[in-house]
Amino acid sequence: MAFAGGLFPATSLWAQAAPAALPPTAAPALSSPGLVAVSTISSADTAWLMVSTALVLLMTLPGIALFYGGMVRRQNVINTMASVVGIAAVVSVLWFALAYSLAFTPGSEALGGFIGGVERMGFAGLEFLGESGQVAVSHIAPHVPESVFAMFQLSFAIITCALVVGALVERMHFGALMLFAGLWLLLVYAPVAHWVWSPNGWLAGLGALDFAGGAVVHINAGAAALVCAYALGPRLGHGREPFLPFNLGLTMAGTGLLWVGWFGFNAGSALTADGRAGLALAVTHIAAAAGAVSWMGAEWFVRRHVSLLGLCSGVVAGLVAITPAAGFVTPRAALLIGLVAGVACYWGATALKNRLRADDSLDVFGVHGVGGLVGALLTGVLADPAISGQEGSVLAQLIACVAVLGYSALVTALVLWITSRITPLRVDEADERTGLDVALHHEQIGT
Amino acid sequence: MSPADIMGVAAHLHVLLRRKTGRVTDTEWMATNETYAREIVRFAREKAASDGHEDLLPWADKLEAACAHMNPPVRVPLVQSALEALRAGRTAAGSPRAAASPPAPGGFVESTLNSVFGSERGGGDDPADPDTRYIGRLR
Numbered sequence: 001m002a003f004a005g006g007l008f009p010a011t012s013l014w015a016q017a018a019p020a021a022l023p024p025t026a027a028p029a030l031s032s033p034g035l036v037a038v039s040t041i042s043s044a045d046t047a048w049l050m051v052s053t054a055l056v057l058l059m060t061l062p063g064i065a066l067f068y069g070g071m072v073r074r075q076n077v078i079n080t081m082a083s084v085v086g087i088a089a090v091v092s093v094l095w096f097a098l099a100y101s102l103a104f105t106p107g108s109e110a111l112g113g114f115i116g117g118v119e120r121m122g123f124a125g126l127e128f129l130g131e132s133g134q135v136a137v138s139h140i141a142p143h144v145p146e147s148v149f150a151m152f153q154l155s156f157a158i159i160t161c162a163l164v165v166g167a168l169v170e171r172m173h174f175g176a177l178m179l180f181a182g183l184w185l186l187l188v189y190a191p192v193a194h195w196v197w198s199p200n201g202w203l204a205g206l207g208a209l210d211f212a213g214g215a216v217v218h219i220n221a222g223a224a225a226l227v228c229a230y231a232l233g234p235r236l237g238h239g240r241e242p243f244l245p246f247n248l249g250l251t252m253a254g255t256g257l258l259w260v261g262w263f264g265f266n267a268g269s270a271l272t273a274d275g276r277a278g279l280a281l282a283v284t285h286i287a288a289a290a291g292a293v294s295w296m297g298a299e300w301f302v303r304r305h306v307s308l309l310g311l312c313s314g315v316v317a318g319l320v321a322i323t324p325a326a327g328f329v330t331p332r333a334a335l336l337i338g339l340v341a342g343v344a345c346y347w348g349a350t351a352l353k354n355r356l357r358a359d360d361s362l363d364v365f366g367v368h369g370v371g372g373l374v375g376a377l378l379t380g381v382l383a384d385p386a387i388s389g390q391e392g393s394v395l396a397q398l399i400a401c402v403a404v405l406g407y408s409a410l411v412t413a414l415v416l417w418i419t420s421r422i423t424p425l426r427v428d429e430a431d432e433r434t435g436l437d438v439a440l441h442h443e444q445i446g447t
Numbered sequence: 448m449s450p451a452d453i454m455g456v457a458a459h460l461h462v463l464l465r466r467k468t469g470r471v472t473d474t475e476w477m478a479t480n481e482t483y484a485r486e487i488v489r490f491a492r493e494k495a496a497s498d499g500h501e502d503l504l505p506w507a508d509k510l511e512a513a514c515a516h517m518n519p520p521v522r523v524p525l526v527q528s529a530l531e532a533l534r535a536g537r538t539a540a541g542s543p544r545a546a547a548s549p550p551a552p553g554g555f556v557e558s559t560l561n562s563v564f565g566s567e568r569g570g571g572d573d574p575a576d577p578d579t580r581y582i583g584r585l586r
Contacts, residue, residue, distance in 0.1 A: 239583040240454055241474045242462055309586055349586045363586060
């Protein structure tokens with residue numbers, strides 16, 4: 001999802017390498033989704049994007065479910081996993097119904113790049129006409145079928161909404177969460193994705209670089225998570241009773257799935273199977289490893305031990321921070337980004353968390369918010385023009401960070417308020433003490 | 448003994464009792480209500496004697512010592528407490544803000560900015576005591 005609207009014409013903004021990869025028979029550049037001849041589709045790029053879609057979905061189902069499920073208390077594991085699966089389902093239906101269109105169609109010029117249009121509601125027009133040899137494509141990725149592009153984007157929407165779950169576990173009503181996730185997708189995720197990734201999005205026009213979602217996914221989810229944590233309040237007994245994680249082995253398994261899935265997340269965001277995608281894959285791995293190393297070092301320096309959860313968190317910190325930079329930086333820069341992110345996110349999940357005084361239960365803001373900010377700003381510093389032809393601008397990155405952080409926080413608060421008018425956000429005290437697995441789902445995890 | 452120390456003892460005993468005997472206790476109540484705390488002390492000693500859980504004994508002793516520092520119970524007329532409960536119930540049901548508003552007293556002890564700069568270096572948690580490690584923080 002590489003993008004830099006300030007330096008390139010609108011039709012080539014998304015997949016920077018796409019023009020070189022397209023076959024000679026490529027159709028003229030589109031300014032909105034439309035039909036093209038099947039012969040203009042790149043089979044290799046399509047195949048890679050389909051694989052990437054599966055990899056990114058794997059990050060959520062079961063990656064995030066396991067990652068979060070292992071960190072909550074035994075009596076809330078099923079609720080945490082159910083929340084992730086439920087969100088995947090709700091987001092998928094709404095993506096099909098409306099959100100894809102709002103995020104990835106050009107929309108009215110009068111709206112100034114704030115939100116897309118409604119012409120793709122219900123995936124209207126996502127055609128494959130075998131008889132006439134035509135297929136629908138997005139103007140953003142005209143070398144792959146729009147059906148594949150839309151599903152790839154859906155997997156990002158799913159994981160972004162699922163990330164927020166980490167801040168509200170063990171106390172939020174399941175029904176309220178489903179309603180919140182649906183509204184949040186439409187009112188927060190879709191507009192922000194349009195700002196950054198649509199060729200006419202206003203942040204794209206400023207020249208902000210966000211290869212795979214540092215702002216759209218991680219800063220966005222981190223800000224929303226923090227607001228949710230404040231709105232819901234701390235869990236009963238927080239800060240007074242030990243909240244023993246159910247099984248950090250599950251968290252480690254989830255981390256492994258996230259790490260592998262992130263290759264689809266970042267390298268898939270090149271939207272082509274080319275050298276730049278390969279570079280994105282390499283820097284992703286290097287940053288993840290560097291994040292783990294520096295978190296490990298910070299934890300040892302402060303506490304004189306290294307924890308498995310710390311290692312897993314460091315991996316995720318590195319992955320988060322390299323996300324906006326993946327298609328713009330060299331492997332050496334990736335190492336630096338990972339090292340900085342590991343320490344910064346350790347601080348975010350410990351000292352900053354203390355200052356913020358919010359029960360962001362699984363440290364979504366500390367890892368994703370802080371990691372996303374670090375990655376976005378360092379992209380402005382370290383982007384190498386020799387790779388993509390695009391130079392970074394710290395000012396543009398800063399504007400993008402502040403805009404996404406502020407908008408996400410404000411509208412998340414609004415969405416929570418709307419949700420609370422319809423259904424209580426928080427379970428009652430007895431249910432919280434019993435545990436949400438039994439109280440809400442009438443199920444229990446094994447002994 | 449400070450309230451935080453008493454809470455620490457209660458949290459220890461809460462975890463030990465749950466693990467050793469399966470009994471679920473109310474940590475906060477244990478740290479503030481002398482009658483309840485003495486009952487927990489009695490129960491812990493009984494289980495230590497009957498089931499051989501001798502590691503309960505030192506924590507029962509500590510809680511007993513802490514009983515002297517607990518505030519005496521404030522007697523509130525039944526009508527007044529019922530009215531307060533009713534009011535609190537109404538507020539919680541009617542306003543999400545109310546449900547979110549009561550802040551957790553204390554907590555977030557180990558993970559402070561100061562610790563990053565060395566004041567708690569190496570002492571953030573006791574490796575031999577994993578239960579206290581998860582009070583107020585996960586990482």
